[in-house]
Amino acid sequence: MTTTPTSPAERLRDLCGGRVHLPGDPGYDVARTPWNLAVDQRPAAVAVPHSAAEVADVVRAAAAAGLRVAPQSSGHGAGPFMQRDLGDAVLVRLHELTGVTVDPAARTARVLGGTLWQDVVAAAAPHGLTALHGSSPDVAVAGYTLGGGLSFYGRRHGLAANSLRAVEVVTAEGSLVRATADDHPDLFWALRGGGGSFGVVVALELDLLPYADVFAGMLLWDRERAPEVVPAWAAWTREVPESVTTSLRVMSFPPLPDLPPFLSGRQLVVVDGAVLEDDDRAAELLAPLRALGPEMDTFARIPAAGLTGVHMDPPAPAPAVADHAVLAELPEEAVAAYLGAVGPGSTTSLLFAELRHLGGALGRPAEGGGVTSHLEGAYALFCVAIAPTPEAAAQGVADAAAACAAMAAWTTGTHVLNFSDVPVDLATVHSDRYERLRAVRAAVDPAGVFLAQHPVD
Known part of the structure; x- marks a missing residue:
């Protein structure tokens, strides 16, 4: 007897060794x-592949069933x-498709596609190497x-997207493609900053950095010191060399x-980051901030x-929940607006309001880079609130938006995809490159199988 599937997603149930979950399972x-x-995600099905071949099976089966594919x-x-x-x-969760192979000579x-930064850093460390990882290990x-x-290596070495040598991606027809500067160059260009509309990324090859150790840490003050610390940090960032990448929260x-x-x-007010200098030079560069007498100073090798x-x-x-903006500059008036929104006396619900120093190599177009090879702006503002209840979430969204609105006079209008809590209009962000993005999407996914967080329509 043949059983007729009760929903299109039932056709996927036996894939991934049974690791396909439907509502009610x-x-x-x-x-x-x-x-x-x-984030309350309620897809038609969740697939948890352990290999590129299993990803390809899911993509082909989903397309045949009239379903879309959302990688995560x-x-x-x-x-x-x-x-x-x-x-x-079908939500394709890659968190069990993990692994790192380091080539120390190269x-x-x-x-692999679901690997966390902590595993890459751990694998690279015995070879005296590291990567352009973010601020969180997981x-x-x-x-x-x-x-x-x-x-925190960014102002010296640029965006992490520029460290990519190859991207292995399962396309809408279920084919595994290795995109590089020489093979499938348009796809390689689009994948680096163009959203997730082009396929399921199952592996990446990236350059590592030759750092076995680094001068890094944090400085901490009570928030009552913010009117003193924030303008001092803002002035300091205008003078420091590209070897210094810090944030203030x-x-x-x-x-x-x-x-x-x-x-x-x-x-609190916290300044943290890395200084890619020897110890004496790093101490010299940090001296103006240390002169403010932080109650905690962990900067060291x-x-x-x-x-x-x-x-x-x-x-x-x-x-x-979160909101963000990119700032063209941080003059005294902008510092005052920031302090008014989150400084002493404010009643914001935000866990933090962060200013990340950009510029340097982060602001220069990279030769052979992708659609996002640099960021046009001097600082990124990132505001986050913890949201354990719907009411807390609503308040957090409002407070994050208010903090960003307070800085509106200095924003560039562009976005950092890593920080965006809502779908980004890529036609605005990549205005002069968007038609090329659309052409790549039409070539690799003409039926619109992939559902991206930041879509190319």
Whole structure:
């Protein structure tokens, strides 16, 4: 007797060794949940492949069933899917497709599609190497790098997307394609900053950096010192060389027993990052900030692998909402607006309002780069609120938007895909390159199989 599937997604149930979960299945809720717990994804099915071949099987079966395919690795940046209907889509979760192979002679790594940065850093460290990783150890390499990738090595070495040598991607017809500067160059160009409309990325090959150790750490003050610290940091960033990449955050922590005492219940100003200089030169460059008398100063020579812990990003999945903007400059008036929004006396619900210093190699177009090879702006503003309840989420969205609105006079209008909690209009961000992006999409996915967080329509 032949059983007729009750829904198109039933046709996928036996794929991936049975690791396809449909609504009502015992494993569905766990499989559909991203790292950002505030995002309630409800796809037609969730597939958890362990190989590129299994990814290809899922893509072919989904297309044949009239379903779309939404790729996702860790789900840190799942926010845009809050505004997308996934009812006709198969969510392809790559978090179990992991692995790293390091070639120390070539200073490269091949990374499978769901691999986290902490695993790449750990694999590279015994060879005296590291990568253009982000500030959090458990962010997946693929989404971060293909979205641009802002690193504490960035002002010296540029966006992480520029470190890519090859991208292995399953296309809409279920073919595995290796895109490089020489093979499928248009696809290689589009993948680096063009959103997820071109396929499921199952592996990346990237250049590594020759750093066994780095001078890095943080400086911490009470938030009451913000009117002194923030303008001093802003002035300092206008003078430091490209070897220095830092961020400044005004942070507010709830009184939780699992937080260390220097954070629990505190409102703080924190400057952190890396200085790619010898110890004496690094100390010379940091002297103006140290002269402000921070209550904590951890800047020192550390193993390069330790840089992923400097930013104190949450170590486990959490519910969060966010907003962001890119600033062309940070004059005194902008500093005053920032302090008015999140400084002493403000009642914002934000966990943090962060200013990341851009410029240097981050601001220069990279030779042979992809659609996003640099960022036009001097600072990135990133505002995040913890959202354990719908009411907290609504307040966090409003407060993050208000902080960004306070800085509107200095914004560039562009976006950092890694920071965007809503779908980005790529036609605006890539205005002079968007038609080329559309042509690539039409060539590799003419039927529109792939559902991206930041789509090319």
